[in-house]
Amino acid sequence: MRYADEIREAVVIAVGALRSNKLRAGLTTLGIVIGIVTVTLMATAIDGLNRAFQRSISMIGADVLFIQRFSWFTGREEWAKTRNRRELTLAQAREVARLSTLARAVGVEAHGSADVRYGNRSARAVWVVGNSEDSALVRGVSLTEGRWLSAAEVQGARPVCVIGSDLAARFFPLESSLGKRIRVGRSLCEVVGVLEKQGQFFTGANLDNQVVIPITRFTTDLVRWPDVTIAVKVWDTTRMEAAKDELTGILRQLRRVPPGMPDDFAINQQEMLVRNFNQIGGSLALVGLFITGLSLFVGGIGVMNIMYVSVAERTREIGVRKAIGAKRRNILTQFLVEAVFISLGAGLVGLAVAWPMTWVIDYFLAARMSIPTALAALLVAAVTGIVSGFLPAWRAARLNPVDALRSE
Amino acid sequence: MSLIRITGLSRHYVMGTEVIHALRGVSVAIERGEYIAIMGPSGSGKSTLMNLLGCLDTPSQGVYELNGLNVADMDDNQLAEIRNREIGFVFQSFNLMARSDALHNVELPLVYAGVPPAERRERALEALRQVALADRVHHRPNELSGGQRQRVAVARALVNRPSIILADEPTGNLDSRTGTEILALFDQLSRNGNTIIVVTHEEDVAQHARRILRIRDGLIAADEVNQPHHRAEAPPRLPPVLTPPPIIS
Numbered sequence: 001m002r003y004a005d006e007i008r009e010a011v012v013i014a015v016g017a018l019r020s021n022k023l024r025a026g027l028t029t030l031g032i033v034i035g036i037v038t039v040t041l042m043a044t045a046i047d048g049l050n051r052a053f054q055r056s057i058s059m060i061g062a063d064v065l066f067i068q069r070f071s072w073f074t075g076r077e078e079w080a081k082t083r084n085r086r087e088l089t090l091a092q093a094r095e096v097a098r099l100s101t102l103a104r105a106v107g108v109e110a111h112g113s114a115d116v117r118y119g120n121r122s123a124r125a126v127w128v129v130g131n132s133e134d135s136a137l138v139r140g141v142s143l144t145e146g147r148w149l150s151a152a153e154v155q156g157a158r159p160v161c162v163i164g165s166d167l168a169a170r171f172f173p174l175e176s177s178l179g180k181r182i183r184v185g186r187s188l189c190e191v192v193g194v195l196e197k198q199g200q201f202f203t204g205a206n207l208d209n210q211v212v213i214p215i216t217r218f219t220t221d222l223v224r225w226p227d228v229t230i231a232v233k234v235w236d237t238t239r240m241e242a243a244k245d246e247l248t249g250i251l252r253q254l255r256r257v258p259p260g261m262p263d264d265f266a267i268n269q270q271e272m273l274v275r276n277f278n279q280i281g282g283s284l285a286l287v288g289l290f291i292t293g294l295s296l297f298v299g300g301i302g303v304m305n306i307m308y309v310s311v312a313e314r315t316r317e318i319g320v321r322k323a324i325g326a327k328r329r330n331i332l333t334q335f336l337v338e339a340v341f342i343s344l345g346a347g348l349v350g351l352a353v354a355w356p357m358t359w360v361i362d363y364f365l366a367a368r369m370s371i372p373t374a375l376a377a378l379l380v381a382a383v384t385g386i387v388s389g390f391l392p393a394w395r396a397a398r399l400n401p402v403d404a405l406r407s408e
Numbered sequence: 409m410s411l412i413r414i415t416g417l418s419r420h421y422v423m424g425t426e427v428i429h430a431l432r433g434v435s436v437a438i439e440r441g442e443y444i445a446i447m448g449p450s451g452s453g454k455s456t457l458m459n460l461l462g463c464l465d466t467p468s469q470g471v472y473e474l475n476g477l478n479v480a481d482m483d484d485n486q487l488a489e490i491r492n493r494e495i496g497f498v499f500q501s502f503n504l505m506a507r508s509d510a511l512h513n514v515e516l517p518l519v520y521a522g523v524p525p526a527e528r529r530e531r532a533l534e535a536l537r538q539v540a541l542a543d544r545v546h547h548r549p550n551e552l553s554g555g556q557r558q559r560v561a562v563a564r565a566l567v568n569r570p571s572i573i574l575a576d577e578p579t580g581n582l583d584s585r586t587g588t589e590i591l592a593l594f595d596q597l598s599r600n601g602n603t604i605i606v607v608t609h610e611e612d613v614a615q616h617a618r619r620i621l622r623i624r625d626g627l628i629a630a631d632e633v634n635q636p637h638h639r640a641e642a643p644p645r646l647p648p649v650l651t652p653p654p655i656i657s
Binding site for chain 1: 517
C-alpha cells in the first residue's frame with residue numbers, strides 16, 4: 001500500500017470519526033488549545049524581549065570600549081572592594097586620546113540631570129549629558145537639525161547644547177529650535193543641534209529626553225568633579241582585546257597603579273551586556289517554556305485518554321478492518337492520524353486565540369507572533385498528538401482480530 | 409492440489425487454569441469451486457474452525473495449507489496479507505463501515521491491497537454491479553435495507569477476487585425472504601466457480617451447499633455430499649457474477 005494513499009485513507013477515517021463526535025473532540029482539544037496558547041504567548045514574549053534588547057544594545061556600538069570606575073556587572077563583594085576607587089578625570093581622558101594608537105576617537109561622557117526651561121515651558125529632571133566634540137563619532141550620533149558640539153565650544157565651555165527629539169518637539173513644536181536659548185540648570189544654552197529620534201533603551205530610559213552640553217560646561221554648571229566615562233572607539237573590531245590591553249597600560253600609568261596591584265578602573269564593552277543577557281534570557285526562556293509546556297502536557301494526556309476511548313469504542317471496526325486485510329501499520333497510522341488531527345486542530349485554534357493576545361503583549365514590549373513561532377507551535381501540537389496517540393494506537397494495532405470481531 | 413488442506417488441526421484456549429479444547433485435530437481437504445456448509449451447534453468448535461480457515465487465528469497444532477502456503481506459521485502481517493488476498497468475509501451482522509458509502513466500503517480491501525484509486529473505484533463499481541447495487545453506490549449503510557447491506561458486504565468480499573468466500577451465518581440477521589435472496593446470490597457465485605464456505609446452524613441454509621461438514625465436540629462428525637434442492641426456486645434477477653480467480657500453482 002502506497003504511503004500517500006495510506007495517509008489519505010487514514011485522514012478520511014479520522015475526519016469521519018471526529019465529525020461524528022464533535023463535542024468530545026472539541027472538549028479534548030481544549031487542553032491542547034490552552035497549552036498552545038500559553039506556549040505561543042511565552043515564545044512571543046521571549047522573542048519580543050530579545051528584540052528589544054538587540055535594538056537597544058545596537059545603540060552601544062560593538063566597537064566602543066567604556067573606561068569607567070566600575071564594571072557593569074559587579075557583585076556585592078566586589079563592590080565593597082572597588083567603591084573607593086578614584087574618579088576618572090578629564091585630564092586622563094585627554095591623555096588617553098593622546099597616547100592610544102588603536103583608538104579612532106575618544107569621547108568623554110558624564111551624566112546628570114537638571115530642569116530645562118524655555119519661556120514658560122519647562123521640563124523637570126531632564127537627563128543632561130556632558131560630552132566632548134569626539135563623542136558624536138563615538139556615540140554614532142545622527143542629527144535631524146543643526147550640528148554637534150565643536151572643539152572650540154568644548155574647549156571654551158560655551159553655553160551651547162544639542163537636544164533630544166522629544167525636548168525639541170515639546171519646546172519648539174512649530175518652529176526651529178536652532179538658535180533658541182534654553183535654560184539648563186543655571187545657565188542659558190543656545191541650541192545648536194537636534195538629535196534624531198532614538199526611542200527607549202531596554203531599561204526604559206527615554207533617550208529622546210536628553211540635553212547634551214560641553215563636558216566643560218557640565219563641570220562648571222552641574223557637577224564639579226563628575227565621574228566621567230572615557231568612551232573609546234576602536235579602529236578595528238578584531239583588535240578589541242589589544243586595544244583593551246593598551247588602554248589598561250595607559251591608564252595604570254596615568255593613575256599610578258603600582259605593579260602587582262589590580263586595576264582601579266574597569267573597561268566595559270557591549271559584549272558583556274550581550275553575554276549577560278543571553279545567560280539570564282536563556283534560562284528565563286527555558287523556565288518559562290517548561291512551565292507553559294506543562295499545560296501542553298496536560299492537554300496531551302487528555303488526547304491520550306480520548307484516544308483510548310476511541311479505540312475501545314471501535315474495537316469491532318478494527319476487527320473488521322483486520323479481517324479484510326489491514327495490517328498493524330495501517331491501524332496504527334489510522335489512529336495516529338486521528339490523534340494528530342485533534343492536536344493540529346487544537347494548535348490552529350490555539351494560534352487563533354493567541355494571536356490577538358499578542359497585541360496585548362505588544363503594548364508592553366514590541367512583540368509580534370512570528371511565522372516561525374506559529375509553525376513551531378503547530379509542530380509542537382503535531383508532536384504532542386503523535387506522542388499521546390501512540391500508546392492507544394499501538395493497542396489498537398495489536399488487537400487480536402478474533403477478539404476484536406467478537407466485541408460489541 | 410487442493411485449495412485447502414488441513415491436517416490434524418487443533419486449537420485450545422487457556423482460561424485461567426482450565427484448558428479448553430475447541431478443536432481436537434481436524435483434517436479435511438477442500439477443492440477449488442466447492443460450496444461447503446459447516447454446521448454444528450454452538451460450542452461445537454465451528455466458529456473456531458471458521459476463524460482458522462479465515463486466517464484470523466492460528467492453530468495450536470496442525471498444518472493448514474491454503475493455496476499451497478502453510479499459514480499456520482505466519483505472523484500477524486503475513487496473515488493480514490493472506491486475508492486480504494485470499495479470503496472474502498461475509499459476516500452475520502454485515503460489519504460495514506457506518507460512516508462510509510457503499511462504494512467506499514467495497515473499495516476498502518483494495519485500499520489495504522494498495523490498488524491505485526482509479527482502478528479501485530472501477531473494480532468496486534464492478535463488484536457492486538454484480539450484486540445489483542449499481543444504483544446505490546453512494547448510499548451509506550443506514551440508508552440501505554438489511555438485504556442490500558449484506559449485498560454490499562458480499563461485493564466487498566468479492567472485490568479482491570479471493571480464493572474463498574467465507575460466510576458466517578450470512579442470513580442470521582435477515583428475514584427469510586431477503587435471506588433467500590442472499591442464498592440465491594451465493595448459488596450464483598458458486599455456479600460461476602467461486603469457492604464458498606458457509607458456517608451456519610440452519611439446516612435450510614446448509615441445504616444450498618453441495619457438501620456439509622458437521623462438527624461436534626471439536627471433531628468432524630460427518631462429511632456428507634448434499635443434493636441442493638433449493639435450486640428449483642427462481643433466483644432474483646441478478647447480472648452475471650465475477651469469474652473466479654485464475655488458478656495460480
